[in-house]
Amino acid sequence: MQIQDKVQNWNQDMTREALILAKANGTLRCLGATDQEISAIVEKFKDPAVDSMRYLKETLQDYRRRYDAGSSAYAAIDRLITDCKAAERKNCAE
Numbered sequence: 001m002q003i004q005d006k007v008q009n010w011n012q013d014m015t016r017e018a019l020i021l022a023k024a025n026g027t028l029r030c031l032g033a034t035d036q037e038i039s040a041i042v043e044k045f046k047d048p049a050v051d052s053m054r055y056l057k058e059t060l061q062d063y064r065r066r067y068d069a070g071s072s073a074y075a076a077i078d079r080l081i082t083d084c085k086a087a088e089r090k091n092c093a094e
Contacts, residue, residue: 024041024056025038025041027077027080028063031076
């Protein structure tokens with residue numbers, strides 16, 4: 001129960017974009033992305049001159065091309081891309 005409370009408190013302080021980036025980080029690490037690849041994504045994501053959701057979506061689309069359409073890795077990355085698209089739509093609506 002204590003861990004769940006900590007996670008919920010941590011999530012409340014994060015933006016939607018930061019949560020998507022955290023999920024992408026975990027997913028890509030599980031799929032074998034290197035520390036250098038992850039660091040490059042995070043640094044570019046933090047750049048205020050960059051549309052972070054568009055950048056992350058395009059980067060994830062590049063990663064998705066490495067996998068077969070029916071694979072679990074493809075599906076995991078596809079879910080992240082869907083999250084990015086939803087965040088972009090929400091940002092445009094605001």
